[in-house]
Amino acid sequence: MAAGPIFSLHFIVFFAWAGILLPFLPVYLSERGLPEATIGLVLAFTPWARFIVNPIVAPLADRRGLGRELIVGMTGLAIVGSALFFLGDPLIALACLLLAVGTAPIIPLGDALAIQRAEAGELDYPKSRLLGSIAFIVTSYLAGVLLDAYGAMTVPIASLVFTIGIALVAVYLPRGRPEPSAQTKNPFASFKILLRPRIGRVLLAAILIQASHAALYNFGSLHFRNIGMSDSTIGALWGLGVAAEVALFAFYPRSVSPVTMIRIGSAGTLLRWIVLAETSSFALIALSQTLHALSFAAVYLGAIAFISEEIEEKNTATGALAAYGGGLLMALMIPFSGWLFEHFGARTFYGAAALAILALLSLFGVHSTARVPAASSQASAR
Template sequence: MSTAAPVRFAAYYGAFYLTFGAFLPYFPKWLEGRELSAESIGLIVAAGLAGRTLVSPLGARWADQARRRRSPILAFAILSLLVFALHTPQWGAPVLALLSFFSGAVLFGQIPLIDAFAMRAASKDGFAFGPVRAVGSALFIVSNFVAGAMINAAGSESVLYWMIFGTALITLAAAFLPAGEQEDPASAGGADWVRIGRLIYGPFGLALAASALVQGAHGFYYAFSAVAWTAQGHNEVLIGALWSTGVAIEIGFLWLSGRGLLGRLSPAMLLGVGAAASILRWGLTALAPPLWALFALQLLHALTFAATYIGFLRYAVQSVPDRYAATAQAINSALSGGVVMAVASAVSGYFFARIGVGGFAIMIVPAALGLVAAIALWRVSPLTPAEKIE
């Protein structure tokens, strides 16, 4: 792989998170601008996560068997541009739910493919994954501020045009990714579901559960934080600043994740720390604290998201064979960003309509279950991951 590979991966992550930084916090705000109810917003967001759940494993199977790992990423990028363009007419809730399903499938579906591709390339070629991924987080912050300012100046509809522009950039960056040539991938077994089942049945399944539950506990935050904080009197610029604070500390964590103490922490420890921080973060956010406290609580994003993210990736790279790399990441994505997140988003709509910002407290449940799974993983494999299943 070319020495320019880290730059190409960084460019892709930058383009992707430039789009995601508008989509994640402001897509519900855009839906609210289309005069939809809180329950409808929750169900539409959940439809997108359902699309992620069902399609990600199919894309991963393609990636594990494809001659070039770049091919499915580029295909998903092109489809994401087309699907977001289809959001422009004034559709009702049923059509928006259908479009959300497809946009979730092709946008979110890129995450496990690029993570598996980039993490394996970093391991084989000797470049640091954390700083490459941190470029994406930095552009996420830029997008937060720009999209928030655009909504303030031109209304919520403007964020859709930002996402269309962003998916065009993703498509361009995907076309310039390294090819990721694989030697005779079909004869290597592709995605052997029996052996993958053996992985899930073992300690890897505990890592999956911990990651899925802790990441899924962000459901209320992703679906309703912008709406909830607007109701508390905070404008879109402040909301963008809150999100950006979380991502800024995430960047620091990613940048340092391979160094010092962070580089020595076991995957189980990282997952456990993320789960414990999640319980604290959502419990206190549900109390509708003042703005200064909200900013302080956003610092826990370094643990609830980044520590959990790196913990799972580290475990997967060390314990999953290369020929199952994308499939393993897609299963995690389908669970954490699909099944658990979809349920959390749908439940969040119900509770937000009744108790407002207090609905954050519901996210303590998956976070606590994730802590149990992380502790179980630590007991099975406290310092080193399970041996690879070949």
């Protein structure tokens, strides 16, 4: 099969799975009787898996060209995890652990394979990733409709179906090209780059903003349910956020400097969390979802542009952003957000707002004359 269609199908199936699990796994866990603090502990498996598993798996795939085989094998763990949801409450934590470990490396491995083919002129990588984002938007809404009609068991059923689909599609992905010089990455190696005063302040701001999403990603749907929204409405809100993100990737102003882009994104993040903490108005919450274009896309674009323009160790800097923003700090923030949500409800988002304030303070006095370059793809994580 040609590279373009099979990679497009790979991204479509994976992000269709994510469009169901990201909004609605917390809902399923809540309906199974888990308190919010426990949900936070269980959902923290995912960023821990990113932080620990990905730096081990990715270089193995690079050195031996085993990206396709590792996607199939790791997805096998996710299939087992999805199946365990049907075997009773005592296995829920194990199910979530296997699901987290199994799915954590799929996007980095798939991206690496896709980029190899794109560099060979066999694939339009941004188009394939865009189709994945569209799949997320569609399935997040459809999942909400199905939850309204059939209940929370829709979530494990969909997870099992789509993880099987991911594995089946991965069998037909092209083999990776071995890179014998690739070295195993130490997840702590990138910490040194954060110690450089100016560079560290900019990357720290992006990391703080990324981690501030812990409350929304893991308890946003429960909050929306608590204020009376239907699951179909919740799914539509998630889709709206991703649509806004895609729009900014397509139309962002390239004349804006990276630091300014991060600063604007951080200010938008602060506004977003304050709105969620203070209102139950559907119109204002929908508006806050469009701010995902700033809280995620603008900060991500600014950080990648800053790395591209001003940091020599680009892979190390990008690794720091992923390891500490989407990994370590997110893993710490999710259980804390769960405890806050159990005791304070919507005011949990003030904790997220505090991280946005810290990000803005980190950027105080930092200047940049570089400009944001053209984006080559959609962001690989959210």
